[in-house]
Amino acid sequence: METEIVSVDNDMDNSISYQRAVDILKDGGVVAFPTETVYGLGALATETSAVQRIFEAKGRPSDNPLIVHIGNKEDVDNYAVNVPENAEKLMEAFWPGPLTLVFHKRPGVIAENVTPGFDTVGIRMPDHPVALKLLRTLDGPLAAPSANRSGKPSPTEAAHVLTDLKGRIPLIVDGGKTGVGVESTVLDMTVHPPAILRPGGVTQELIEEVIGLVRAENKLPGVTDEETPKAPGMKYMHYAPESPLFVIQSDESKIREAVRQLHSEGKRVAVIGPDEYDIAEADWYFPVGPLHDNEAMAVNLYGAIRQCDFTEADLILAAATDSEGVGAAVMNRLLKAADGKRFDG
Helix, strand or coil, X not given: CCCEEEECCCCCCCHHHHHHHHHHHHCCCCEXXXXXXXXXXXXXXXXXXXXXXXXXXXXCCCCCCCEEECCCHHXXXXXEECCCHHHHHHHHHHCCCCEEEEEEECCCCCCHHHCCCCCEEEEECCCCHHHHHHHHHHCCCEECCECCCCCCCCCCCHHHHHHHHCCCCCEEEECCCCCCCCCCEEEECXXXXXXXXXXXXXXXXXXXXXXXXXXXXXCCCCCCCCCCCCCCCCCCCCCCCCCCEEEECCCHHXXXXXXXHHHHCCCCEEEEECCCCCCXXXXXXXXXXXXXXXXXXXXXXXXXXXXXXXXXXXXXXXXXXXXXCCHHHHHHHHHHHCCCCECCC
16 A cells, blocks of 8 residues: 655645545545644544554554544534533633543444443544644544554654554645644543543643542553553553663763663663753763753654664663653653653662
8 A cells, every 4th residue: 555645734725635635534544644742543433444444554452442533512412422511611621622531422423443342432622723624624523543553652743654654554644743742631521520541731730720620540551451441541552662661760860870880781772851961871862852841841752752763772761750730641651651661770
């Protein structure tokens, strides 16, 4: 299969490009497209065979649920039932945006393999002009996980999608680099108090300002091997580079000492950390933004992890951050990429 890339510009008429994508989707195919978080791999959420093509292209486990993307807030009622008042408040505050809300699904509409084994479905309205234009032109819901091979870092540029899925999907809609950089927050509205199943671009603090107390689920990996995950990212190792990644305390001297120790063991080391650190001992250093700037780290994290795959590093050290704001999402992704491993010397 040839993989075509079409670039779209918000200042130009791209109707032919959008129609090409819509034609593929309506024919049961898959299309990669940008959202404000990461690039997604979309298929019609109402068609079982189309959704199956997502799992095949990504090599994704079939029990890992998918998020449904919609182009208008009013579309929620087409796919969900018993939408609570607090959800309406959150949609008003954060949609379009990086917040996925889990509802009881309307029977017989969304394909069963979108959320296998559950009567719930996660829905969000992305805050990206390309994604919204595609959804509104299609006039239908798209099941769309990140557009990468399963387990690998999520793509924040069209080039990342091509690296992972070239020859596996027919079309990538290139809308430039994404803005948030980590996936959406997933909030379960079917329990009381609502529970954060995955931290993301909308923080717990922001949510609680709108609806009050919510519960944070901070388990790694989240569910046992026998259980079915209720949201993406709860069960399987994600975001992992080729070489083992370890999370290390964000202390410049300790990172230097760790690199020296690893060199004494004959290992080549890549380091991911703040702009201000000068880790000359590292074989490769990838800065991800100013110290304590969690928003910048979120934007640049996946790109840095992917850059490590172009090195010959035997091991990667990634500096931890605090859990303030979107820092909770950054640490969630780092620990997933590390499969929970921390470097203690």
